[in-house]
Amino acid sequence: xxxxxxxxxxxxxxxxxxxxxxxxxxxxxxxxxxxxxxxxxxxxxxxxxxxxxxxxxxxxxxxxxxxxxxxxxxxxxxxxxxxxxxxxxxxxxxxxxxxxxxxxxxxxxxxxxxxxxxxxxxxxxxxxxxxxxxxxxxxxxxxxxxxxxxxxxxxxxxxxxxxxxxxxxxxxxxxxxxxxxxxxxxxxxxxxxxxxxxxxxxxxxxxxxxxxxxxxxxxxxxxxxxxxxxxxxxxxxxxxxxxxxxxxxxxxxxxxxxxxxxxxxxxxxxxxxxxxxxxxxxxxxxxxxxxxxxxxxxxxxxxxxxxxxxxxxxxxxxxxxxxxxxxxxxxxxxxxxxxxxxxxxxxxxxxxxxxxxxxxxxxxxxxxxxxxxxxxxxxxxxxxxxxxxxxxxxxxxxxxxxxxxxxxxxxxxxxxxxxxxxxxxxxxxxxxxxxxxxxxxxxxxxxxxxxxxxxxxxxxxxxxxxxxxxxxxxxxxxxxxxxxxx
Amino acid sequence: xxxxxxxxxxxxxxxxxxxxxxxxxxxxxxxxxxxxxxxxxxxxxxxxxxxxxxxxxxxxxxxxxxxxxxxxxxxxxxxxxxxxxxxxxxxxxxxxxxxxxxxxxxxxxxxxxxxxxxxxxxxxxxxxxxxxxxxxxxxxxxxxxxxxxxxxxxxxxxxxxxxxxxxxxxxxxxxxxxxxxxxxxxxxxxxxxxxxxxxxxxxxxxxxxxxxxxxxxxxxxxxxxxxxxxxxxxxxxxxxxxxxxxxxxxxxxxxxxxxxxxxxxxxxxxxxxxxxxxxx
Numbered sequence: 001x002x003x004x005x006x007x008x009x010x011x012x013x014x015x016x017x018x019x020x021x022x023x024x025x026x027x028x029x030x031x032x033x034x035x036x037x038x039x040x041x042x043x044x045x046x047x048x049x050x051x052x053x054x055x056x057x058x059x060x061x062x063x064x065x066x067x068x069x070x071x072x073x074x075x076x077x078x079x080x081x082x083x084x085x086x087x088x089x090x091x092x093x094x095x096x097x098x099x100x101x102x103x104x105x106x107x108x109x110x111x112x113x114x115x116x117x118x119x120x121x122x123x124x125x126x127x128x129x130x131x132x133x134x135x136x137x138x139x140x141x142x143x144x145x146x147x148x149x150x151x152x153x154x155x156x157x158x159x160x161x162x163x164x165x166x167x168x169x170x171x172x173x174x175x176x177x178x179x180x181x182x183x184x185x186x187x188x189x190x191x192x193x194x195x196x197x198x199x200x201x202x203x204x205x206x207x208x209x210x211x212x213x214x215x216x217x218x219x220x221x222x223x224x225x226x227x228x229x230x231x232x233x234x235x236x237x238x239x240x241x242x243x244x245x246x247x248x249x250x251x252x253x254x255x256x257x258x259x260x261x262x263x264x265x266x267x268x269x270x271x272x273x274x275x276x277x278x279x280x281x282x283x284x285x286x287x288x289x290x291x292x293x294x295x296x297x298x299x300x301x302x303x304x305x306x307x308x309x310x311x312x313x314x315x316x317x318x319x320x321x322x323x324x325x326x327x328x329x330x331x332x333x334x335x336x337x338x339x340x341x342x343x344x345x346x347x348x349x350x351x352x353x354x355x356x357x358x359x360x361x362x363x364x365x366x367x368x369x370x371x372x373x374x375x376x377x378x379x380x381x382x383x384x385x386x387x388x389x390x391x392x393x394x395x396x397x398x399x400x401x402x403x404x405x406x407x408x409x410x411x412x413x414x415x416x417x418x419x420x421x422x423x424x425x426x427x428x429x430x431x432x433x434x435x436x437x438x439x440x441x442x443x444x445x446x447x448x449x450x451x452x453x454x455x456x457x458x459x460x461x462x463x464x465x466x467x468x469x470x471x472x473x474x475x476x477x478x479x480x481x482x483x484x485x486x
Numbered sequence: 487x488x489x490x491x492x493x494x495x496x497x498x499x500x501x502x503x504x505x506x507x508x509x510x511x512x513x514x515x516x517x518x519x520x521x522x523x524x525x526x527x528x529x530x531x532x533x534x535x536x537x538x539x540x541x542x543x544x545x546x547x548x549x550x551x552x553x554x555x556x557x558x559x560x561x562x563x564x565x566x567x568x569x570x571x572x573x574x575x576x577x578x579x580x581x582x583x584x585x586x587x588x589x590x591x592x593x594x595x596x597x598x599x600x601x602x603x604x605x606x607x608x609x610x611x612x613x614x615x616x617x618x619x620x621x622x623x624x625x626x627x628x629x630x631x632x633x634x635x636x637x638x639x640x641x642x643x644x645x646x647x648x649x650x651x652x653x654x655x656x657x658x659x660x661x662x663x664x665x666x667x668x669x670x671x672x673x674x675x676x677x678x679x680x681x682x683x684x685x686x687x688x689x690x691x692x693x694x695x696x697x698x699x700x701x702x703x704x705x706x707x708x709x710x711x712x713x714x715x716x717x718x719x720x721x722x723x724x725x726x727x728x729x730x731x732x733x734x735x736x737x738x739x740x741x742x743x744x745x746x747x748x749x750x751x752x753x754x755x756x757x758x759x760x761x762x763x764x765x766x
Contacts, residue, residue: 216699275508277516280699297511302504337508339516340699342765346518347700351509 009056017050020483026475027447030454033184033471042477044072059104063117065097096149111156118147119154119168121249121262122325122364123311127382127400129327129362130262130307133168133247135176135269136386141474142430142448144386148174148269162253170245173237175300176269176387185472186230186296189455195223198455199294200230203273203336203392203462205352210460216340216348217292226283230294234271237300243267257312264305268331270387271298273354278340280347301332301355301389321368323380326361331389333357352392360390366400374406385467392462397422411436415446419468426452426468432479444481450474532756535745539575539701542628546573546741547753548582549761550690552710553736556591558601558728564592565730567712569688570753573620573741580620584613585750588757599677601728609671612664613637614750620692628695628704637686638663638670644689648715651725654685669717680721687713692739698765704741705765709734740764 022045029038052064070091081087099115122128126144137146150170157165189197196217204210217225237243245266252259275297283289309325334355340348362384370376379402384395402417413434420427432446452469467473538544548571555562567589571582587605591598605613618635622628632644640661642648649657654669664671670685688710695706710732716725740761753760 274506275512277512297508299506301506332504332506335505335507335509337510337512339509339512341516342698342703346763347698347702349509351507354508357505 012055014053015050016052016486017048018483018485020047020049020481021045022047022479022481024448024477024479027449027478028476031181031450031471031475033187038475041073042475043479046070046072060100060102062100063097065095067094067096068092069094099152109158111154111158113154113156114152116149116151117154118149119152120147121247121260121309122307123258123260123309123323124325124364124366124380125323125368125378127364127366127380127386127398128309128325129329129364129384130260130264130305130309130325132264132266132269132303132305133170133245135174137177138179138386139177141179141181142477142479148177150174164251166249166251168247170247170266172239173243173245173267173300174269175234175236175271178270179474181472181474183229183232183472185470186232187471188227188229190227193223196225196227197222198459199227201456201458201460201462201464202276202338202350203352203354204338204350205354205392207460209350209352213338213340213348213350214460224289225292226289227292228294230276230296232296232298235274235297235299237267256315257310259310260308262305262307262309264303264307266303267300268303268389269300270389272301272334272389272391273336274299274334275336276338278338278348280340280342299334301334303332303389304330306330318369323364323366323368325364327363328359328361329390330359331355331357334391336392355389355391358390360384360395362388362395374410376404378402393465394423394463396424396467421452421467424452424466424469426450426466428468428473440485442483442485444483445479447476447478448474449476532760533752534742534756534760535747537702537743537745539743541701542575542578542580542622542697542704544575544701544743545746545748546575546580546704547571547744547748547757547760548573549740549757550708550710551736551738551740552688552708552712553733554710554712554730555733556601556728556730558726561594563598563601564590566590566592566736567710567730568757570750570757571618572744572748572750572753578622578624580622582618582620583750584610584617586610586754602676603682604674604676606664606672606674608664608666609637609673610750612671616663628692628697628706630690630692633690633692635688635690637684639685639687642687644687644711648685648687648713649717650715651717654715654717660685675719675721675724678721678723680719680724682716682720682724683718684714684716686715689713695739695741696765702743703765704739706739707734708737708739710737 022043024043026032026038026040026042029036032038048068050066053061055061068091070089075087075090076082095116097117099113099117101111101113103111119133121131121133134147134150137148153169155167159165186200188199191197201210247262247264249260249262277295279293281291283291305327307325307327311323313319313321333353336352336354338350339346364380364382366378366380368378380400382398382400385398388395399420399422402415405414416431418427418429429449430446432444434442434444436442450468450473452466454469454471456465458464550569552567554565556565557563567587569587570585572585573580573582589603591600591602618633620630620633622630634644636642638661639649639659641659649660654660660669662669666672668683670683673682673684675682691709693707695704697704712730719725742760742764
């Protein structure tokens, strides 16, 4: 009996992926949209990811990365929605990568890659100020590594064995995806009777303006104000050629040193406060009350970034890994404008420089070292978080530490990681225990805990809010994940 | 190092000039109205000095708009009486110092000068010498009931009968307030041209007003009852009775905070623009 041979094309396809389940529970009651709401399931996800590479020729590869996600929490609020499976069991499909790469055609020293992809530039672990081509995906606050894929054209040239030149063109802009808690950054705080306590401070650089704004509303009985949560509009760039992005990078290998110099032209992918408009008038629904409607706009400022990054493993110093990144950012100046109207009468008007035109620096410096086969430590100093753009909030400094301990033939791994904001001492702690049940199957249990003040010590000061303490940063959670990799 | 410095300088030069201005965007979305009032005189800007009002305390330009109808010839005509004051307010009491009165009369055929009055300077000065006191209740609200303002008569309640052309010579309450030798006060009439000697009473009730958040405006509804009694005139036609029937619609009061240096003369000229942005 002849053995059946696999078709030739089977060798040209590689397929891998994961199946995972992620359950999380909120472990506090003071960081949610409503104080007192907590100790409930926040996440109940199941993901199927597929990574496929198809290489019909040695020089050509097509890559496909997709994810099917079921959210596991129903979104039904009305009877008609009970007939809609998508509301009962919401899901979505994401295409993280879909591109074709051609190597060495028409020239041996030239590679071309076109399609939907995720770029990662820089040498440091996660905190890469020189990595600006893709927007960040912070939908899951526990995962700083995800990015929003985008369509790009990448050209790579190899003039020598020690030099690589890369140019990337990104036709259209995509903003970063924010966590669901981000709206709490604009939320109005009310007491149990529904009376106004405070509102988010706008970025007014002159403290006298902030006081004048506060006095305007503080002269009124807070219980008489119907102050709705602001409507926040995001002004994204047009899809014109002028709004396209581009970047170039030169990578060098000098002995044990990997060095890169880069330049990026495009936009900051996190929103920056731009305008605010308050409309005040007698309530049409509640006698004696005053309606306050508040509309804010955020925008995505242009920037150029000149970057340098390196990684080096020091044989003369116990093979400690050293990484560093420096980005000099030349930003677009953003002036924040605010008006308040009572009827048709303008009662307040402010203008304040939110982002100055002065160049500023974001940087990361880090060390990592494997002490033993069961202990690894990574420590970084970060100047300027992902979403900081030298606006009135400023650039904070952070210490990022992660330690990994392995036990039982590496089948049990304890990872202790955390971030400390050195400016306001707010922090995030993320201890987790991973059990590798069998090769390819792991269970992870842990905590993700935010520390810091949830309310600003100075309600008039835009820069006073705590980086990780504010409720917009997210909820403290306990989690259990199970993942199978194939 | 030099090359790096040159590179950064070049980048800075290339990036120079990028700017997004939020206030310009708001102005584009909500243009500030440019006020053009041809009859406001040749005053391109209004200088109200340095307003410094706190709560109800401060200096206020006051406009009382009173709408009504008259029927001197049988047909109902619209009449609008605008009284302008400067008020100094302290300790729950406003002292309203008269500045000017503007009267508009509208017939079915349009605006007319027939019956329109004008306050001569002597009367303006005389009325300004006896300010009207508006006492606030002291409970944090701006309101007042039954405020009586008299011309040419020293005392009268809101309902007392006023002296008339037959009995004014024997009425002890009579007062040549503008000191021109004529009984009561003298009001100029534009058509038919002449002087009317009269007494007048306005009774006002200020409904609870709204103080804006920026402490610049107090506005509210006004109830007004105006009673005039002609005593004599240079032209008998000017003694034709024309009682004013008040109309609530459009009758109201507006106070705008002004600096202590603001004058009646400026108010008399500025008032159309000064009150144009009053909250409704």
